[in-house]
Amino acid sequence: MAKQNPYRPFTPDPEFVALLPETKGSETNGLGETEVRRPSMVWWAPDMDAVSFGEAQKWFYRREPQDPVLMDFRTQRRAILEAPLPELADTPAERSPEEWTDALNRFIADGDCEMVGVTALQPEWVFEHHETDFGTVVMLGVQHDYDELKHVPETRGGIEVTRQYCRAAAAAKRVAGWLRMEGWDAAPVTGPMVGEILMIPPALECGFGELGKHGSLINPEFGSAFRLGAVLTDAPFAHTTKRSFGVDDFCSRCRVCEDACPPFAIGPEKQMVRGVEKWFVDFDKCIPFFADTSGCAICIAVCPWSRPGVGLNLAEKLARRRERDEVSE
Ligand code: SF4
Ligand code: SF4
Numbered sequence: 276m277a278k279q280n281p282y283r284p285f286t287p288d289p290e291f292v293a294l295l296p297e298t299k300g301s302e303t304n305g306l307g308e309t310e311v312r313r314p315s316m317v318w319w320a321p322d323m324d325a326v327s328f329g330e331a332q333k334w335f336y337r338r339e340p341q342d343p344v345l346m347d348f349r350t351q352r353r354a355i356l357e358a359p360l361p362e363l364a365d366t367p368a369e370r371s372p373e374e375w376t377d378a379l380n381r382f383i384a385d386g387d388c389e390m391v392g393v394t395a396l397q398p399e400w401v402f403e404h405h406e407t408d409f410g411t412v413v414m415l416g417v418q419h420d421y422d423e424l425k426h427v428p429e430t431r432g433g434i435e436v437t438r439q440y441c442r443a444a445a446a447a448k449r450v451a452g453w454l455r456m457e458g459w460d461a462a463p464v465t466g467p468m469v470g471e472i473l474m475i476p477p478a479l480e481c482g483f484g485e486l487g488k489h490g491s492l493i494n495p496e497f498g499s500a501f502r503l504g505a506v507l508t509d510a511p512f513a514h515t516t517k518r519s520f521g522v523d524d525f526c527s528r529c530r531v532c533e534d535a536c537p538p539f540a541i542g543p544e545k546q547m548v549r550g551v552e553k554w555f556v557d558f559d560k561c562i563p564f565f566a567d568t569s570g571c572a573i574c575i576a577v578c579p580w581s582r583p584g585v586g587l588n589l590a591e592k593l594a595r596r597r598e599r600d601e602v603s604e
Contacts, residue, residue, distance in 0.1 A: 282428075282537035282573075287563035291334050296327035300558035303327065304548060311550035313403045314473055317558060321470040328562075335566040340430045348437040355444045356465065360452050367458035372513035379413065379450070379512065387446040388504070389497065390416030392481030393512040399549070400473045409462065409507035412477040413450060417442045419500035421583050427576050428568035436502070436570055440466055443504035451506045459510035466503060474503045481515045485522035489532040489541055489574035490556035493522045495590035498581030499574075521593030522580070526554065532574040538564045541574060 300317045316326050323329035339345070370378065379391050392414045401407060423435035447463035454461035464471055475492060479485065483503075484494035491499045533541045540561035545552050556574075565571040580586040 278534070280535065280537060282564070285537040285564050285567075287538075288567055291331060291563055291566055294330040294334055295559075296331075298327060300328060300562065304558060306546060306548055306555065308549050309547055311399050313399055313401055314549065316402050316470075318562065319466070319468045321468045331562070331566065335569070338566065339569050340433070342430050342434065345430065345434050345437055348434065348441050352437070352441045352444055355441065355448055358448065360448070360461075360463075361456050363455045363460055364458040367510075370511075372511050375510060375512045376515075382415070382446060382450060387449055388415040388442070389418040389501065390414070390483055390494070392416075392478070392483055392515040394477050394481040394514050396472070396477070396507065397480075400476050402471060402473070405471050407462075407471060407507055409460075409509055411508050411510065411512060412464075412472070412481070413461075413506040413508060413510075413512065414474070414478045414481045414483060415443060415446045415450065415504040415506070416478070416483055416494070416497070416501045417446060417504070418497045419502070419581075421500050421576075421581060424500055424572070424576050424581070427572040428570070430569075432572060432576065433568075433570050436572055439502040443502045447504035447506055451508070454506065454508050454510050457510070459508055461506050461508035461510065464505035464507060472505070472507070474505055477505065478503055480517055482518040484518070485520060486554055487522060487532070487578060487580070488526040488529070488543075488554045489536075489578060490554055491575050491578075493520075493526075493578065493580045493586075495520050495580070495586045498586045499578045500576070500581040520590045521597060525589070525593065529579070531577055531579060535573050535577040536561070537573070540564075 303315050303317050318328055318332060320326040320329060320332060323332045382388055383391060394412055396410055396412045417439045419435055419439055424432055426432035444465040447465050451461040451463040478492055484492040487493040487499060493499050533543060538560045540557045546555035548555055575581060580589060
């Protein structure tokens, strides 16, 4: 029997509800649309006056706990974002694509991030009303400390989320700065107010993991306990390959996140969204609890893949099962 959910029943704050726009976020997101199109910004808008959920997003920020450690990470993150990038060097450095990738891996060895990947930028990942001339996305992943993350939605867990957003921003700035000093133009992309591109699709494409039922990535080593940063560039990196670990099939038999989500925002079926059938979180059910708890994140913390040491074992078991099934076919 499923464990009783300590956050149910959840009643949305009427003050927040009063700020919600008439058009549902799911509709703006393209739920039910069969044509591929560029995404529209719903939440995490850098310019909150430019989106229909802007007033609700402002409420989210007004509501934030004034914890000194949390505020310190916020200040650190702002300083990272405001620091100027190095000048673009006149002469682009020449390396083979593989040598570029090796050079990028140095950022893992130096502890800036735990994952790197590279893929070609696809137009449908760029938010409407935004343009970019860059053709390549370098993805960066930073791992959560699970022992801190597991405290979500309490402030202690939220501090860990902010700490990793801080690390992801620092890593994106460092990689972009390095590329510019090597003579290749580059622009950092940092969360949570990303602004320009979606980050999950390029992370899927470059092999960081698969999409879980909770709408976040799952990687065998880090589960869903990691955050993303990115760098847009034209430096000639070798692209990394998309990978499959059996997560999709696993999710179809698991309902841990469905049961743990207080407002029942995670459904058992995939949905068609902007021309792609995928696991889908109901934004309009999620966002009142998300805002009420300054970021929730219960679904990524409870996912069994996020528990240290579990994901790699699960991936191995699933690979062995696939091999057995292939032999017996
Ligand atoms: S909790 Fe279960 S269903 Fe949800 S994303 Fe994780 S593995 Fe998939
Ligand atoms: S973040 Fe949203 S979808 Fe995930 S558990 Fe919280 S309310 Fe549910």
